[in-house]
Amino acid sequence: MLDHHPENNSDINEIYKKLEAELASIDPGCVACGTCCSFDEFDHVLYASTIETDYIRKNVEVPSFDPDKNICPFLINSQCSIREHRTLGCRVFFCNPDYKEKAQDIYNKYYTMIKDLADNNGVEWLYAPMLKQLKNV
Numbered sequence: 438m439l440d441h442h443p444e445n446n447s448d449i450n451e452i453y454k455k456l457e458a459e460l461a462s463i464d465p466g467c468v469a470c471g472t473c474c475s476f477d478e479f480d481h482v483l484y485a486s487t488i489e490t491d492y493i494r495k496n497v498e499v500p501s502f503d504p505d506k507n508i509c510p511f512l513i514n515s516q517c518s519i520r521e522h523r524t525l526g527c528r529v530f531f532c533n534p535d536y537k538e539k540a541q542d543i544y545n546k547y548y549t550m551i552k553d554l555a556d557n558n559g560v561e562w563l564y565a566p567m568l569k570q571l572k573n574v
């Protein structure tokens with residue numbers, strides 16, 4: 438369990454809240470089916486920052502998982518089991534191609550906010566595949 442920076446907990450929460458409010462105005466038609474959390478199926482990689490994976494670890498237990506399967510360990514019965522704590526990358530990914538450009542702009546904005554938070558709190562910035570971050574405890 439990593440808990441180097443408990444003071445960041447509310448700050449990152451605030452950033453996620455703002456992000457959710459902004460995303461709500463987009464309404465890309467995500468039905469939360471969880472398919473995109475099977476990374477091979479979507480042929481994509483979910484990246485996350487250390488400050489975000491620390492936040493997840495602080496709030497939930499990470500189930501043991503096999504990284505070779507390339508499925509998020511928090512996907513349970515095709516649903517995200519940590520929606521309150523999921524990462525920026527989880528939140529801004531939409532399979533609907535019509536939202537790709539808009540989502541990218543929002544992603545860039547909040548990526549910068551999260552990086553600033555890490556910098557301001559002296560948290561080393563590492564942005565790497567989430568499964569790798571979760572294994573590197």
Ligand code: SF4
Binds near residue numbers: 468
């Ligand atoms: S973005 Fe698409 S694939 Fe992912 S949960 Fe939403 S509807 Fe399902």
Ligand code: SF4
Binds near residue numbers: 473510516517519524
């Ligand atoms: S944390 Fe949740 S939304 Fe993100 S990849 Fe895992 S199951 Fe999907």
